[in-house]
Amino acid sequence: MTKALAGLKLLDVSRVLTGPYSTMVLADLGADVIKVEVPGRGDDSRLFGPFANGESGYYMTLNRNKRGITLDLRRPEGQAVLKDLARWADVLLENFATGTMAGWGLGYEDLAAVNPRLIYASITGFGQYGPNSGRYAFDAIAQATGGLMSITGAKGGPPTRVGTALGDINAGNFATIGILAALYQRERTGRGQRIDISMQDCIAAILENAVVRYTIDGDIPTRLGSSHANVSPYDVFAASDGHVFIACANEATWRRLCKAMDREDLVTDARFEINAKRAENIDTLTEIINRWSSRFTAGELLAVLETNGVPGAQVLSVDQVVGDPHIRARNMMVAVDHPVAGTITIPGNPVKMSASDDTIERPAPVLGQHTDQVLAELGYSADKIAALKAAKIV
Amino acid sequence: MTKALAGLKLLDVSRVLTGPYSTMVLADLGADVIKVEVPGRGDDSRLFGPFANGESGYYMTLNRNKRGITLDLRRPEGQAVLKDLARWADVLLENFATGTMAGWGLGYEDLAAVNPRLIYASITGFGQYGPNSGRYAFDAIAQATGGLMSITGAKGGPPTRVGTALGDINAGNFATIGILAALYQRERTGRGQRIDISMQDCIAAILENAVVRYTIDGDIPTRLGSSHANVSPYDVFAASDGHVFIACANEATWRRLCKAMDREDLVTDARFEINAKRAENIDTLTEIINRWSSRFTAGELLAVLETNGVPGAQVLSVDQVVGDPHIRARNMMVAVDHPVAGTITIPGNPVKMSASDDTIERPAPVLGQHTDQVLAELGYSADKIAALKAAKIV
Numbered sequence: 116m117t118k119a120l121a122g123l124k125l126l127d128v129s130r131v132l133t134g135p136y137s138t139m140v141l142a143d144l145g146a147d148v149i150k151v152e153v154p155g156r157g158d159d160s161r162l163f164g165p166f167a168n169g170e171s172g173y174y175m176t177l178n179r180n181k182r183g184i185t186l187d188l189r190r191p192e193g194q195a196v197l198k199d200l201a202r203w204a205d206v207l208l209e210n211f212a213t214g215t216m217a218g219w220g221l222g223y224e225d226l227a228a229v230n231p232r233l234i235y236a237s238i239t240g241f242g243q244y245g246p247n248s249g250r251y252a253f254d255a256i257a258q259a260t261g262g263l264m265s266i267t268g269a270k271g272g273p274p275t276r277v278g279t280a281l282g283d284i285n286a287g288n289f290a291t292i293g294i295l296a297a298l299y300q301r302e303r304t305g306r307g308q309r310i311d312i313s314m315q316d317c318i319a320a321i322l323e324n325a326v327v328r329y330t331i332d333g334d335i336p337t338r339l340g341s342s343h344a345n346v347s348p349y350d351v352f353a354a355s356d357g358h359v360f361i362a363c364a365n366e367a368t369w370r371r372l373c374k375a376m377d378r379e380d381l382v383t384d385a386r387f388e389i390n391a392k393r394a395e396n397i398d399t400l401t402e403i404i405n406r407w408s409s410r411f412t413a414g415e416l417l418a419v420l421e422t423n424g425v426p427g428a429q430v431l432s433v434d435q436v437v438g439d440p441h442i443r444a445r446n447m448m449v450a451v452d453h454p455v456a457g458t459i460t461i462p463g464n465p466v467k468m469s470a471s472d473d474t475i476e477r478p479a480p481v482l483g484q485h486t487d488q489v490l491a492e493l494g495y496s497a498d499k500i501a502a503l504k505a506a507k508i509v
Numbered sequence: 510m511t512k513a514l515a516g517l518k519l520l521d522v523s524r525v526l527t528g529p530y531s532t533m534v535l536a537d538l539g540a541d542v543i544k545v546e547v548p549g550r551g552d553d554s555r556l557f558g559p560f561a562n563g564e565s566g567y568y569m570t571l572n573r574n575k576r577g578i579t580l581d582l583r584r585p586e587g588q589a590v591l592k593d594l595a596r597w598a599d600v601l602l603e604n605f606a607t608g609t610m611a612g613w614g615l616g617y618e619d620l621a622a623v624n625p626r627l628i629y630a631s632i633t634g635f636g637q638y639g640p641n642s643g644r645y646a647f648d649a650i651a652q653a654t655g656g657l658m659s660i661t662g663a664k665g666g667p668p669t670r671v672g673t674a675l676g677d678i679n680a681g682n683f684a685t686i687g688i689l690a691a692l693y694q695r696e697r698t699g700r701g702q703r704i705d706i707s708m709q710d711c712i713a714a715i716l717e718n719a720v721v722r723y724t725i726d727g728d729i730p731t732r733l734g735s736s737h738a739n740v741s742p743y744d745v746f747a748a749s750d751g752h753v754f755i756a757c758a759n760e761a762t763w764r765r766l767c768k769a770m771d772r773e774d775l776v777t778d779a780r781f782e783i784n785a786k787r788a789e790n791i792d793t794l795t796e797i798i799n800r801w802s803s804r805f806t807a808g809e810l811l812a813v814l815e816t817n818g819v820p821g822a823q824v825l826s827v828d829q830v831v832g833d834p835h836i837r838a839r840n841m842m843v844a845v846d847h848p849v850a851g852t853i854t855i856p857g858n859p860v861k862m863s864a865s866d867d868t869i870e871r872p873a874p875v876l877g878q879h880t881d882q883v884l885a886e887l888g889y890s891a892d893k894i895a896a897l898k899a900a901k902i903v
Contacts, residue, residue: 119690119691119693119694120690120693120694121694121697122697123693132717136717140686144686144690163718164726164739165718165721165722165725165726165728166725167725172718172721172722172724172725172726173717173718173721175721176717176718176720176721177717223863241835242839242861243861244838244839245835245838245839246834246835246838247835248835251820252822253756253820255735255743255754255756255822256754256756256820256822259745259754259822259823259824259825260822260823260824260825260830260833261825261830262825262826262827262829262830263671263672263673264735264745264752264754264824265672265752265824265825265826265827266672266673266827267661267669267670267671267672267673268662268663268669268672268734269662269663269666269667269669272663272666273663273734273735273745273747273752274735274745274752274824275661275662275663275669275734275735275745276661276734276735276745277657277661277671277675278657278659278660278661278662278719278730278732278733279657279660279661279715279716279717279719280717281671281675281715284715284717285679285682288679288682288683288686289682289859289860291686292534292538292682292685292686292689292860293860293861293862295686295689295690295692295693296513296514296538296689296860296862296865297513297862297864297865298689298693299513299514299517299689299692299693300513300514300515300862300864300865302696303515303516304864306864308862308863308864308865309862309863310860310861310862310863311861311862311863312859312860312861313839313859313861315835315836316836316839316841316857316859316861317859319830319836319841319842319856319859320841320856320857320858320859321673321675321678322673322827322830322856323526323530323567323570323571323673323674323678323856324557324559324566324567324570325672325673325827326570326827326830326831326842326854326855326856327559327566327567327569327570327853327854327855328559328566328827329827329828329831330566330831330842330853330854330855331559331560331561331566331853332558332559332566334559335826335827335828336672336827337826338672339672340662340667340669340670341649341658341667341668341669341670345558349649351653351658351667351668351669351670353667358658358659358667358668360649360650360653360658362647362649362650426645426647426650428646428649428650428653428654429653429654430653430654430658430659430668431653431654431655431656431659432656432659432729432731433656433659433660433716433719433720433722433723433729433730434723434729435656436654436655436656436713436716436720437720437723437724439654440640441635441639441640441641441642441709442709442710442713444638444639444640445636445638445639445707445710447710447713447714448713448720448724459721459724459725460720460721460724461720461721461724462713462714462716462717462720463710463714464714465683465706465707465710465711465713465714466683466686466687466690466704466706467636467637467687467704467705467706467707467710468687468690468691468694468702468703468704468705469617469702469703469704469705470691470694470698470700470702471690471691471694471702
């Protein structure tokens with residue numbers, strides 16, 4: 116089966132996580148992604164563990180389905196090759212500090228001059244314009260300055276980083292959306308354009324109700340652990356072997372939970388009889404529920420909850436997610452054979468499309484694996500390729 | 510200026526957050542989104558606070574730039590109208606429980622029969638196939654079962670929900686990516702397709718390095734607060750009026766932090782002289798840094814860090830994000846005039862495109878605001894529209 120983006124040509128000069136995540140999603144959907152890396156060294160993320168036979172698991176996760184070449188963008192001969200690649204490409208993605216590509220003569224205007232159909236996407240911490248556009252950011256800085264850290268964490272505890280690099284990944288997804296929208300627009304106009312993604316913007320864009328709670332009511336949302344501002348009990352509770360999330364969104368569910376706990380006395384207990392009272396006495400209530408729930412394994416607890424019609428779910432640890440039969444049935448953990456690392460298991464593609472496969476076609480490239488192939492496709496002669504290699508341009 | 514997705518026709522029968530977030534992003538990019546709501550009641554989220562003159566801020570955030578109609582999908586006359594709308598549409602998005610739309614005769618095959626070019630996207634908790642596909646989920650259940658909760662939260666503390674409904678929003682973004690990729694494919698094949706998004710899958714897809722840490726090294730990643738598994742100090746520290754994130758990614762930065770603290774004795778202190786030692790003694794080190802940092806306001810602290818070349822950023826609270834001059838300069842907080850609510854400020858569109866505006870063109874609809882207009886565009890006579898209204902189909 117063909118893939119949705121088959122035929123789309125993407126030139127990826129981005130590094131580490133946010134850009135490579137975007138091009139990973141596009142490659143998973145079938146785009147031909149050429150990843151450009153520094154000769155002799157490669158993407159910084161090649162040095163990030165864990166390692167399998169010396170190959171970075173971090174790099175292999177993010178760069179599957181891509182072809183890899185080396186190219187020195189700091190030297191004029193390398194910049195000339197990049198222009199040839201930009202003539203070939205539909206899309207270029209970069210995540211250098213603002214102004215870096217332009218400084219190399221590889222800014223949007225430079226490349227639009229050789230390929231007006233090129234879509235040129237940049238991801239940076241704070242974007243291409245605005246008073247902070249020169250500031251550098253990485254994941255945690257985006258999570259901090261976008262407001263997300265201030266509303267994540269235990270009640271009364273410090274602001275807390277989301278446990279995955281959401282500052283990077285979320286910006287990568289918005290870049291992917293921008294790139295695909297620009298392709299839609301190009302079908303109509305015949306022209307490419309510049310896309311400017313700021314990691315801080317993208318975090319601010321996912322604050323959802325937190326913004327109007329402030330702009331309408333003047334509340335400053337803060338940290339609530341896993342609990343809910345308006346509904347109790349709605350939280351993570353202890354099992355003997357882990358944790359389970361239990362949600363009582365209304366009075367009927369609360370009564371069913373009391374029945375499940377064999378504590379129907381609580382239904383008429385003045386401290387807990389309505390949601391507002393439960394919210395007021397939540398610490399006591401949480402202790403009561405934890406005392407009950409921790410007598411069961413998570414599996415037993417879920418069965419009791421289900422029997423009684425109380426919504427709940429196990430908090431799965433990463434090993435449990437990797438082994439989850441449902442996740443496996445949906446091809447969300449994929450074993451990939453890598454020529455050096457051997458077989459490794461990495462997350463799959465969550466965009467399931469009836470007319471497009473969700474398979475992973477190839478492992479991440481070893482450094483410079485496709486340099487000869489790609490340059491030959493550009494029409495470079497063997498002599499020219501040899502000369503570029505000798506000069507360490509590629 | 511035109512917008513990237515101008516001309517794209519989108520039929521949105523989704524409710525609350527995950528589906529409406531996807532169609533919000535598509536509407537912000539210029540798609541003509543018709544939101545379908547239950548007659549007399551509307552989307553459940555119309556009842557979610559905060560309220561401005563009785564209008565839900567939650568609803569108004571997610572449904573700006575859309576037109577709204579009412580339609581009873583449970584009755585055959587309403588199903589017939591939906592089929593007419595499906596003939597008009599390029600894309601349909603729904604987030605009912607698996608099988609609900611098919612039960613109404615509005616499944617993918619039903620609608621593909623009237624419009625083979627239709628792209629039909631579904632978002633559910635666990636997807637359309639697999640052993641758990643019948644299970645119901647909401648945001649917290651996706652965060653729990655996707656593994657994210659298990660790696661978010663304080664060290665030693667319980668699994669913690671991300672403070673925004675990432676289980677919903679993240680699935681919405683992958684749905685948007687799937688829809689746009691299917692449009693790209695349709696330009697080539699002339700045919701639509703079915704897209705199946707599972708909220709659990711989408712969380713598993715953003716676990717990044719946590720997966721290979723387990724599948725390669727056998728580590729089960731757990732909660733680290735805001736700190737880093739391999740780098741110390743890298744955490745949130747207290748200021749007198751808030752918190753600041755400080756990151757020492759290498760020895761040189763650590764030495765600069767010691768200088769900033771006027772504690773160059775720490776550079777040669779055996780407990781802290783190398784990263785591995787600092788990681789071992791992180792509680793003591795955190796206390797030392799907090800004692801120093803809390804003497805300053807966040808603003809003062811950032812100035813000291815910057816002078817000394819130490820990466821840092823303020824943890825902005827939601828009110829600070831809303832007021833941030835940079836966020837404002839990038840049109841990321843937008844004042845929208847609503848006919849009932851008055852002027853409210855909501856988050857803007859983070860996909861900045863040079864050939865496409867990032868303006869918000871219209872407020873969220875009041876219930877049924879565009880029913881007459883949309884049905885007239887379908888070619889329905891005034892009599893037919895009146896009859897549908899009298900029968901409470903619309």
